Amino acid sequence: MNGDSKQQAKDTLVHNRAWFIIFTLIFAGLYWVLGLVQAAITASIFPVIIVFLLFNLVFFAGTEMVYLRSLMIKNNQQSLHFFRDMVRPFFNDALRYGWANFIKGVYLVLWSLVFFFPVIYKWMAYALSNFLIIDFPLLSTNEAITESRRLMRGRKGRFIWLHIRFIGWFILIPITLGLAYFYVKPYYTLALINFYEQALEEDGYPEKIRRFEAGDSASTNRHRQEVKRPRRKVYITKRKPQEPTHTYKHTDYQYDDDSWDDF
Numbered sequence: 001m002n003g004d005s006k007q008q009a010k011d012t013l014v015h016n017r018a019w020f021i022i023f024t025l026i027f028a029g030l031y032w033v034l035g036l037v038q039a040a041i042t043a044s045i046f047p048v049i050i051v052f053l054l055f056n057l058v059f060f061a062g063t064e065m066v067y068l069r070s071l072m073i074k075n076n077q078q079s080l081h082f083f084r085d086m087v088r089p090f091f092n093d094a095l096r097y098g099w100a101n102f103i104k105g106v107y108l109v110l111w112s113l114v115f116f117f118p119v120i121y122k123w124m125a126y127a128l129s130n131f132l133i134i135d136f137p138l139l140s141t142n143e144a145i146t147e148s149r150r151l152m153r154g155r156k157g158r159f160i161w162l163h164i165r166f167i168g169w170f171i172l173i174p175i176t177l178g179l180a181y182f183y184v185k186p187y188y189t190l191a192l193i194n195f196y197e198q199a200l201e202e203d204g205y206p207e208k209i210r211r212f213e214a215g216d217s218a219s220t221n222r223h224r225q226e227v228k229r230p231r232r233k234v235y236i237t238k239r240k241p242q243e244p245t246h247t248y249k250h251t252d253y254q255y256d257d258d259s260w261d262d263f
Helices: 005-015 017-041 046-075 082-112 116-125 129-135 141-152 156-164 167-175 181-203 207-213
Strands: 224-229 232-237
Touching: 005 017, 005 046, 005 181, 017 046, 017 181, 046 082, 046 129, 046 181, 082 116, 082 129, 082 141, 116 141, 116 156, 129 141, 129 181, 141 181, 156 181, 167 181
Parallel strands: none
Antiparallel strands: 224 232
């Protein structure tokens, strides 16, 4: 997938604009309901507040994960199934996705203690971790963050330029009293997905996934099912193994643990 991530997102959006807008509207409604619930439980007694806040945060993370995963599937011209692609991943991966974002947030807070610019730099380095968490369930949180740093090397300038090109769209949201959000949100998300897909195609799958595909002995007790998507794979554990039908060209990468950028 080579080319302009923003233009590719626009092409995808134009062909199914109504679906993306309605889908975003539904999830925006869910976020609004979650906000009301969170506001309501603040009046509860202390132990109840903690339990409900944790539940609410996990539910919010699961909702965000399902939205992002659904757009990743639609971006690859795949049909979206409600139970297989939304309900099941929500119950299986909401806690994992929320934990990954919590750990990433802790790292960014620690970097913010150094100075402002390092935290911005690291925010860009960690930017693709959510996509990796969704795409490759075999990766742990720290492995996804490490792979995000690998994929973002040499691409931070393009990442900044991609966001600069969306400034006009972001300004349009308050001008239209929020109505433009339902168009800008999927547009921006699809552009990030295309950026991620292109980085993955150029630099290759995570090392752990390549070993798993090759039948690494450390992974023989983990079964997978390959869900075919154009140019991509999603691995689901605890299913009967299938022979891979797709080979992926990758370039080897040597980590430099002494580099400041490798933290």
